[in-house]
Amino acid sequence: MAFIHDVLEQPSYGWKDADGNLSKPSNSQVLKEFLSRLNIVKSKKNWLSFMSWAMVATLGVFFYLFLFEYFSLQGLIIAFVYSMIVMGTHGTIWYHRYCTHGAYKFSNNFWRFFTQNLTLKIIPEEIYAISHHVHHALSDQPGDPYNAQGGFLYCFLADANHQPVNRNMSEKDYCRCLTLMKHTGVTTNTYAQYQKWGSIANPFHTILGVIANWAFWFAVFYLLGGMALACAIFGAAGFWAVGVRTFNYEGHGKGEDKRREGIDHNYKDMSVNQLWPGYVAGEWHNNHHLFPKSARSGFKPHQVDMAFVYIKFMHMIGAVSSYKDSKAQFIKEYVTPFVAVEPVPVFCPVTGKQIFATK
Template sequence: MAFIDHVLQVPSYGWTDHNGRLVRPVKGQILSEFLRRINIFKDFRNWLPLMSWLKVLCTVPFLALFVFKYFSLPLLVVAFLYSMIIMGTHGTIWHHRYCTHGAYKFKNRFWRFITQNLTISMIPEEIYVISHHVHHAKADQPGDPYNAQAGFLYCFLADVNHQPIAKNLCESDYNRVRTMMKHTGVSANTYVQYLQWGSYVHPFRAVLAWALNWSFWFLVFYLLGGPGLVACMFGAAGFWAVGVRTFNYEGHGKGKNMQVEGTDFNRNDNSINQIWPGIVAGEWHNNHHLYPKSARSGFKPYQVDLAWYYIKFLYRIGAVTSYHDSKEDFLKHHHAPFMQNR
């Protein structure tokens, strides 16, 4: 089997049936798999997907405090801007364009660290990066960890059910995982440690990074606006972390071909360009699938790309040394021919 076929932990219901067709598990199967995969008492190697959702649960008290004690219209605007725009754009900048696709390069570790911690940490890099490579290799095909054709819940709980790396990789395959993650700056387990913990990152380092990131932002927000702002921002971060888990279902047409001629030029899968994710997070998803290694995905004049503006700004000040920009290629080979044939 090819590396991309077995690098992720296969769910109990499998990717395909005996005829090679996509398995569409029922809700009970998906929920049962979710509970099994976060059960650290059965297998402590389930610690990383559990931590991913534990972060979300830890933001619930903050959200409750914001809604029931500190709520105000100005803070609601702040929460909206932080969750919808800042958190969303950071996810595109860091997890998507840098960690997964290496669309640009930092000058040094300092700027990489700053960019990594621009917001409240919610998503483990390891869960996102490896599975997203599989997603691009198998988009809307069996084995795609968030295949929209299998339904909303299949995508929504994918970070637990489908995205963690397999726990039984051979040493050479684990070294390939390390190569895919090396540029992110996240320290790797040795192969022996990987077999023990079932993950690329060590639990101690992951929890320490979480604690330091949250402590820093807690202090910053407290100094800027007291407990009300702290509750607002951490509650907003949790809201985003839940919402972002719905994106790939929506971004791939809810499992249907919803592409629009002249807007969605990549026809190899069901990815679509959506106005809202594009404007608030630079996530022009069909453009991204057409040019996954491009640091810019907003190619047309109306396609606002806040993530690209940040990357370009860092380049201007010398913090980013190089980047890929596929706009000219898109205009030449896709947009211009379409306009000529109208």
């Protein structure tokens, strides 16, 4: 467990207090840490967090232009669908189920690149994947990078404050990080480069990849609908980039136990199933914590899982070579034992009446 506890850069206020419980910083402490983590003048090792929020700020300009220069009802509908469904589902497909959990495998690198760039690139894979391994290992415990018990701001600014990798790893631990990232196709630093830049991802290739991705999609949307469409979709992506940072606070009950009997079957942490993230992004979070390596988390009939629909379709056309599906195991362990037994009519020879008995 030492690797999991030490793989992320500990914030200045620490993971634990003097009693070994979760260290709960004030909002001012969280904001101070956030500004420190974005300060590239102070340290070039802050480049990844700075880039991540610089992208959000840039997309905010497009959001402003859409609202005050190019607003239309049609554009609003497109923006809603793109931010809520397209970006949300892609986040589940790529960052969550593939980059972190390896729930499915691509047939070749082309389909991996295709899936990676299906939408605007906003979140660096390194920031998401490594910290999410820690989240599952230490869920709702001190060290969980987005522990909801730390408060809303603790979770909202976690990508800068709690999710970057430890900048002082040994070469052995750095190699373990590379093993967690190698299937994603991200161009990584050598150990010497890591010591210089404080990241797994290579700065040059990462920045170049974002520029190429944004240029491609801007050209596509501009050709399809001019500046109005481009601003609507780029602005929507910025809206999603802000909104997605609130998910784990909500998805773990805002720091309270909001699990419901018969709906949330995992009682090892505070994760809950929610209808909205489930329908728009395939993120049935409590189910996912039960079976994190499953390519499907919508196990019950009403739990629509569009992320799995994409993975299943890609498997049908040969783009995905294999995937893991834990639905049958979920049904066996959490549904079948609790299904009401159907009564059947039985003739009672003593009373001469028909009664109902269970099978």
